[in-house]
Amino acid sequence: MATQLQIARAGTITDEVKLVARTESLDADLVRDEVAAGRLVIPANKLHLKTNLRAIGIGRILATKVNANIGTSSVSSSIEAEIEKMEAALEAGADTIMDLSTGGNLDNIREQLLTRCPAPFGTVPIYQVIQDRNVEDIDEKIILRTIEKQARQGVDFFTIHAGVLKEHLPLLESRVAGIVSRGGALLAKWMLYHNKQNPLYEMFDDLCGIMAKYDICFSLGDGLRPGCIADATDQAQIAELKTIGELTGRAQEAGCQVMVEGPGHVPFDQIQYNMEIEQQICNDAPFYVLGPVVTDIAPGYDHITSAIGGTAAAFYGASFLCYVTPKEHLGLPNAEDVRAGVIATKIAAHAADIARGLKGAAERDRLLSIARTNLDWKTHLAESLDPKTAERMHRDACKEIGADELPSADYCSMCGRQWCSVRINKEIREKIKNK
Numbered sequence: 001m002a003t004q005l006q007i008a009r010a011g012t013i014t015d016e017v018k019l020v021a022r023t024e025s026l027d028a029d030l031v032r033d034e035v036a037a038g039r040l041v042i043p044a045n046k047l048h049l050k051t052n053l054r055a056i057g058i059g060r061i062l063a064t065k066v067n068a069n070i071g072t073s074s075v076s077s078s079i080e081a082e083i084e085k086m087e088a089a090l091e092a093g094a095d096t097i098m099d100l101s102t103g104g105n106l107d108n109i110r111e112q113l114l115t116r117c118p119a120p121f122g123t124v125p126i127y128q129v130i131q132d133r134n135v136e137d138i139d140e141k142i143i144l145r146t147i148e149k150q151a152r153q154g155v156d157f158f159t160i161h162a163g164v165l166k167e168h169l170p171l172l173e174s175r176v177a178g179i180v181s182r183g184g185a186l187l188a189k190w191m192l193y194h195n196k197q198n199p200l201y202e203m204f205d206d207l208c209g210i211m212a213k214y215d216i217c218f219s220l221g222d223g224l225r226p227g228c229i230a231d232a233t234d235q236a237q238i239a240e241l242k243t244i245g246e247l248t249g250r251a252q253e254a255g256c257q258v259m260v261e262g263p264g265h266v267p268f269d270q271i272q273y274n275m276e277i278e279q280q281i282c283n284d285a286p287f288y289v290l291g292p293v294v295t296d297i298a299p300g301y302d303h304i305t306s307a308i309g310g311t312a313a314a315f316y317g318a319s320f321l322c323y324v325t326p327k328e329h330l331g332l333p334n335a336e337d338v339r340a341g342v343i344a345t346k347i348a349a350h351a352a353d354i355a356r357g358l359k360g361a362a363e364r365d366r367l368l369s370i371a372r373t374n375l376d377w378k379t380h381l382a383e384s385l386d387p388k389t390a391e392r393m394h395r396d397a398c399k400e401i402g403a404d405e406l407p408s409a410d411y412c413s414m415c416g417r418q419w420c421s422v423r424i425n426k427e428i429r430e431k432i433k434n435k
């Protein structure tokens with residue numbers, strides 16, 4: 001019944017470690033050692049592994065991973081729509097899926113999604129805990145029952161907001177946006193009503209027991225993450241991070257795998273500090289960040305504001321980027337928004353992987369550039385991060401210049417034939433070669 005962390009600490013290489021090593025072209029001993037040190041996690045519920053899960057790793061020695069959030073809201077969506085969104089996310093290259101549903105039959109939605117999900121699958125169990133119930137009415141029994149039920153369904157990682165403490169709440173007074181995390185806000189309301197400590201903090205050892213039993217990875221949630229750039233890196237955020245650091249150590253001690261969730265909304269110049277302080281406080285546990293969004297004034301374009309922050313975050317220390325869709329702050333995303341969010345975050349992750357010199361990261365860029373230089377449109381489009389969109393745009397452009405066969409076009413509508421430097425360059429190279 002041991003976890004990946006416990007097995008790695010014992011020096012053994014699991015099938016999942018082997019798979020991660022093979023996928024990332026690394027030595028299995030190195031992957032095992034990183035798991036043992038808590039710097040790399042393989043979120044893989046033993047029960048999901050028995051069905052359709054293909055394990056992946058999250059950690060600094062690996063390619064930066066991308067998560068897509070889906071899920072119903074209490075006013076919108078259906079199981080069919082959520083399945084469509086999950087498929088769109090996986091097709092666009094999402095490495096993991098989180099089901100954040102808060103409306104409808106949550107057990108059924110989760111089950112339907114999990115049976116179709118070969119990627120690690122995460123949830124925020126506190127959402128189900130308060131469904132059809134006032135937050136004031138929840139107790140430890142209800143929480144444990146819900147978490148155990150989701151564990152048995154095969155969920156691979158849980159966001160647990162155990163780091164928000166009662167004593168952190170006065171620190172929020174000077175904030176512009178207060179608490180923007182749903183889990184954080186609900187738990188704060190409970191603590192104020194009962195005048196007691198966060199139940200998730202109080203029952204943390206029990207939670208570790210369930211997580212270890214199924215080998216579910218903790219994703220220690222940042223319930224006090226900044227919800228606007230004016231609140232970034234404030235006292236409340238750092239106080240919670242310190243508690244998360246303490247919990248990271250306790251969970252790892254209990255044999256559980258842990259990653260840590262981070263902001264949110266952060267000005268570009270504060271991202272490096274935010275990444276470094278997490279690594280310092282949380283003993284290098286993989287950092288999973290939401291964006292971060294680097295400006296608040298672009299609703300409709302937050303896949304872009306978050307991609308800008310995501311590249312910096314992954315360059316300076318994050319291992320895992322949660323996507324943001326263009327619909328962020330505006331409404332529940334549909335499948336097209338999900339697709340746009342995943343692609344934007346994949347670009348952010350890949351740009352960071354190139355910049356931090358990850359072995360082989362720039363190889364695809366090289367292949368595409370060679371194809372571009374040779375006017376080899378087929379390879380050019382196939383190697384792109386979003387071949388569907390690239391192909392559609394190129395096809396439209398070909399129509400404009402009257403080129404019937406796409407691969408034969410030796411220029412495009414951007415500059416025109418006489419001005420196409422790629423075509424001219426190709427001629428120059430051939431002439432030099434013939435001489």
Ligand code: SF4
Pocket residue numbers: 410411412413414415416417419420421422423
């Ligand atoms: S026409 Fe301009 S944009 Fe198009 S392939 Fe040639 S150089 Fe590139």
